[in-house]
Amino acid sequence: MTEVTLSAGVVEYEDTGGDGPVVVLLHGVAMDGSLWRHVVAGLRTDFRCVVPTLPLGSHRRPMRPDADLTVLGVAHLVAEFLEALDLRDVVLVMSDWGGAQALVAEGRDQRIGRLVITSCEAFDNYPPGLPGRNLVAAARIPGGLRMAFALLKLRPMRRLPMTWGWMSRRPVPHDVMDEWFRPLWTSAAIRRDLRAYVLGVPPRDELMAWAEALRTFDRPALVVWAAEDKVMPLAHGRRLAEMLPRGELVEIADSFTLIPEDQPQRLCEAVRAFVPRP
Template identity: 45%
Template sequence: MGRRHPVAAEGLSLYPSGVPLGSHRIPMRESADLTLDGMAGLVADLLDVLDLDDVTLVHSDWGGGLFLTALGRGPRVARLVILPCEAFENFPPGLPGKMATLAVRIPGGVSLAARQLRIARLRRLPMLWGWMVTRPGDPRLDRRMRAWTEPVLADARIRRDLVKYAKSVLDDADLIRKTEALRGFEGDALVLWSPDNRVMPPEHGPRLAGLLPHGRYVGIRGAAVLSMLDDPEAVAREIGGFLTGSAARRK
């Protein structure tokens, strides 16, 4: 029997904020599958290795974890919390995603982009973090950005991992099909979207909630993509209420 786990947060992102896309400190093996499916498989592998069941999987920014149902790797996941993230054909997401994809194809582009994220004035640009949070120039982000970008700047192997993923081939029809496989997810789901953001289409929130048999949509007004940074109290309140209500229904 696997161990129960209330929340397993999944935070993979092209804007180095998780692993293995630029903020991880131990490089992946050179042969590692870092395609979108391979990355989703890493999430499932982690749950398997930790032997976790009844997991609440939280998605933010990176949307590959939504594909666990399509890949047949989701039995350990009992609930989904979906914050603004890639979905359907929106891979890579919006202008920032397209600029990140361009950066990995230019010699030195990854290091240049990472260094720019450390400068508050440059973070305000739409192709960097200008559309990711409502206050991209906030000096309180400086320490976080330095920590997030240090691995990719310090280790060529980390840069290799990021480039390997960002250069993987994506097919819109396949992405849509794998997202829509969420129709087969039978657990409770909360889609906690930011309808005012400019990177993850506002209509994707209700669309995802409509796919999920037990999905519920809640909008976080005034937040950008990373609503947990823009309005942490609202996000915590909604997730707490969702988990409490889901537990009560299961009794």
């Protein structure tokens, strides 16, 4: 892993290098860049894949205590990351986490050449579905996040609808999930960071304005949505594709929210078809 120091703290990232189009892959809450391991393996021969680990609970370097880790604050951190690495004309791909939509609303999208939105938070679905509501409930109770993630040491708990059972049709390997959860098991500072994010969701009007701002995104955009998603409504994917002036829609069967886990090959095929080669 490589690292870069940003205003909020140190952010670690993987960079495969190469001369191909730059694809920046963003993960969701309580997971890290390894979510994209199969997609990176399928793209790296022809693309430069850059995969930051965002401060969403599975990061290993706590952020500064005064860092803005609201949804909007983390979105600003993504823009700062692109600037710090001087990445331009990137293909920005998001999964589960929808905060990057705020980059368009905030006018921080100049370095994005193409946008790929896979099943993620959108409109007022923040926090998303039953797992999101469960996480917010835990964050509001002193010690609640510590207890919630301690329960996930019990592997059968990981497949409950209120935890990770509705996030992927196929169980994420336990060794991968162990690494996702370990920082939350071992670090009060990491739990502090996650709590700041989970409780930092803006009002509904602001969330809806972020989605509405996508109508101004004049570059190519691809919406890839899991047809059987139980957390991110399929109707949201269709609405997003209609709102984006140059939007395309691909629906992927036999997958829940985490398409990079359930159908990585089909996601790679969609990205390859969407991104022109030099």
